[in-house]
Amino acid sequence: MTNKLIRQKITDLNVCVIIPTYNNQRTLKRVLNGVLELTNNIIVVNDGSTDTTSTILKEYQQLQQIHFPKNKGKGLALKEGFKLAVSLGYQFAITIDSDGQHFPIDIPNFINELELNNSKDMLIIGSRNMEQEGVPGKSSFGNKFSNFWFWVETGIKLKDTQSGFRLYPLNVIKNLKFYTTKFEFEIEVIVKTAWKDVEVKNIPIQVLYDETERVSHFRPFKDFTRISILNTWLVFLTLIYYLPRRFLRNIKKKGLKKFFVEDLLGSNDSPKKKALSIALGTFIGFSPLWGFHTFLVLTLAIFLKLNKAISFAFSNVSLPPFIPFIIFASLELGQWVLGENISYSIEDLMDNFEAIEHLKTYLVGSFTLAIIGAIVFGFIGYIFFSLSNRKKMTLKND
Structure with a gap:
């Protein structure tokens, strides 16, 4: 499928690409140029970078940009990106990390999946091969941990719930309330979207972990603690409200x-x-x-x-x-x-x-x-x- 055809589909389906970035000067240009080959519907959120990110982004004045004076967290960066996307009239947003682990050439996979499902509201998460060489052990463990709790909270089994390469239904996202601002936001958003009876599914994507250029901002102790606290609260809500509600709704429906x-x-x-x-x-x-x-x-x-x-x-x-x-x-x-x-x-x-x-x-x-x-x-x-x-x-x- 040609880039011209994909570009047209992205326009027809009213999709934009949101790229949150924080101190990824080594890989940012490669990601931006890769996405630009497929679409100009791009929103970049500079989350208070202290490297040369601001200088790099001056070369891309044609893109929608949001600049935070200080680092506020990926969750808040995504929320601001979603708000701008909604105000610009987009119906879907693809998020891709700027650290180089994701391949922009996989964007057509999300677009094709959306088209196959008649553009209905759905949340698609790119599924990485966590068994391939070079994947850090902590990432593989963290993903399994997250997958388990997502299943407990929603009843949905996924292979990857932590990938930041996703397609979000903005018509659903804009009506939800979120309370987290860091990495745990990506868990909160998929759980609450699933609770709205939106289909959440995986599609395979490529992934690259190049430690010579990739900068990870995940803080194992602090962020894992935040994620654990969030999951504790979500499980509590699941048990006292969402599971009984699902049970009673099934009785009422059938x-x-x-x-x-x-x-x-x-x-x-x-x-x-x-x-x-x-x-x-x-x-x-x-x-x-x-x-x-x-x-x-x-x-x-x-x-x-x-x-x-x-x-x-x-x-x-x-x-x-x-x-x-x-x-x-x-x-x-x-x-x-x-x-x-x-x-x-x-x-x-x-x-x-x-x-x-x-x-x-x-x-x-x-x-x-x-x-x-x-x-x-x-x-x-x-x-x-x-x-x-x-x-x-x-x-x-x-």
């Missing part, structure tokens, strides 16, 4: 019956995995850890690699109408285990029962009920799903 058949019964998980998911949900639902049920069940389902939908569904055995009966059963079991005899009624539980007075009995009974419930419901679930699988296999053979 209807309870269809959701139950497709997502619960129709899951490709084995009967054993489904049964263990039921057991986990039932245990958490009957446990006395009120207020933390959703957080705990989704966290454990993720880390134990169980079915999140099934676990969450069965954790709701403790819906408000059932709570007095659960407490009643817990107290009865607690008395039996501890050999006590307490006088109360269901009315006491619903009106003025003071649980703290019999807290030990309640806690012992509650965990006993949780264990018994998990075993019983898990066993019944295993039998049910095993018979369902056999029935399916029989119908297929017929």
Whole structure:
């Protein structure tokens, strides 16, 4: 495909290229000239460079430029670039690093992917081959770390979540609120974009790590700490809001019956995995850890690699109408285990029962009920799903 054709496609699709730069005097001109072969829709953000970057950029007066007097961080540089791109009427922005690790000749890959998807809002991340020779070990580890947490937070599996070579949908980005300003911004932006139900995907790109000319501004301790704090917050939001919301939206979209058949019964998980998911949900639902049920069940389902939908569904055995009966059963079991005899009624539980007075009995009974419930419901679930699988296999053979 000729550069002339790509240039026309970039114009037709309303795409610009944003190049944030900070003290990359050795590679900046090469990156700029490479992008200029494909488009003049370029925004350069000079993030307070102290080398000859400003002098180099004087040779490119035809380009849109933003200059920070002091270094403010890549995240803020990208946000200012996005703002300018939106004000200029662009719908998509490709970001490419100025340190020479990315090849401008890969820009057509992003444009072709966008065109194939009928220019719909999507976020495309260039996937580097992290196994190739010359890739720093810390970069490979950091990428795997980031990929894992992105999957936890969004349910989307990607090969590369840290590459700065990306295509952003500006119509979505402009309406989101971001709170980070450094390298962690590139994680915040893809997670929040995915939460808006925008497709996030990888496409392969080339990468070059030339330590003789490349300048990395990543500070392992400070930036890794920032990223860890951000991921902790995003995981918390995922567990208390976005996963339950996704679960409830799926029920609303499909209807309870269809959701139950497709997502619960129709899951490709084995009967054993489904049964263990039921057991986990039932245990958490009957446990006395009120207020933390959703957080705990989704966290454990993720880390134990169980079915999140099934676990969450069965954790709701403790819906408000059932709570007095659960407490009643817990107290009865607690008395039996501890050999006590307490006088109360269901009315006491619903009106003025003071649980703290019999807290030990309640806690012992509650965990006993949780264990018994998990075993019983898990066993019944295993039998049910095993018979369902056999029935399916029989119908297929017929």
